Amino acid sequence: MKELRHRFSSGFFITMALALLIFGSKNPPVVNGFRAGVADVFVPVLDMASRPFSVADGFLKWTQKLAIVFSENERLRAENSQLKRAQIKNSQLAIDNQRLKKLLNVGEGSVNTVAAARVVSDSGSPFFKSTLINRGTSDGVQKGQAVINEDGIVGRTITVGNSSSRVLLATDINSRIPVKLASSGINMILEGDNSPYPKLSFLPIGEKVAIGDLILTSGYGMVFPHDLPVGQVVEIGSESIKIKLSAKLYNLNYVSIVEYEITRSPVAVKKNIDLKKGGE
């Protein structure tokens, strides 16, 4: 009798696991809601558990910085005087740029930082690259927002709970981010492939990319603001061009969730509406 009960119990839970695997693969809202709810409960635990690693990492970085403080000071002084000269030049260019944009009625993108969050977990799997952060809908975070850190892009939110969110990293196989070549402005797509080095796709025929070329976000897709650092070309193979991301996705501490929208001048919006009405 006990053996029979045991077999029934095993069979029942195997069926349940298979049902979850098949039903959950389509990411229905019920499953996503359930995932977000459970994550909300466990994120504070993971947050507490991850703090010692964060402290240890901070201490290691601090000692590294301390070792090079004098040479770093000299380098920064030289860089500072260079930047001061560049600043004067840039402010003149910014005025020119603004004047020309007004003339052309170019839409300005506005970037709002929704929240700053702490990364509390890793996927622990080579096949699914995502991470949990300790901010959710109660902090204004929504699904599909860009996640960045001081080095560059990190990913975008895919599941949002009340006090936690899951971020799909730029290295995940399901990640697609519109990017451009900094030098020429050629638009491409950054495709994750679960390796630490995502690949570039949709490079126009005839266009060339060199190792070391800088990649920035293009702003298309309305998720990532334009001109954010993405990474550098590190490998040009026959089948793919590999990118080393600026942000170290294996060593994330704090990230920002940003919202990006294009705002046009009221005159331009009115003109667009008039044009549409005329067309009808």
Add this chain to the structure above:
Amino acid sequence: MASVEVKAERGLRGTLPFISTLVLVLLMLLQYRLFFLDNIFPFLSLIGVYYWSIFKPHLIPVSLVFMLGVLQDILSGGPLGMTALLLILVRIFVVRQGSRFLEREFLFNWLVFIFVAVVFGLLNWIIASLYIREAQNLWNIFGQIMLTIAIFPGIAWGLSWVRYLLVKESR
């Protein structure tokens, strides 16, 4: 003697196998900030389920193994049900072998674990590849299996210490 042992395993103390495996699940999800570990982190939850299925299977029933697997799937962002299914299969395999496991030495358990870890890793790779609809890098899973096998003695030693707490209380 046996009834005293069972009595001691009731209540909160009896949850030690579940809690220790839960800790292993959570340890799998922390960020260790090491580049080389990112893609080959060992299957710690597999070690927990394997160990307790040998020594205290009645304290880690299929329902709890299912819960642990689902929790890992949720928190890792992987396919819901994948780890739950694989961990249940491991438990069934170990329990089916009966008490013969207990009669052998640690080295024998480790050798059986090598077989279990390889099958577990390959099934993990197959399900993940089917889920993503693209064959995934086999080297990553190979690295994960190797690291899991290598770390097994250390984790098993830690779990034997937890088991000692259970046995000590029953004396």
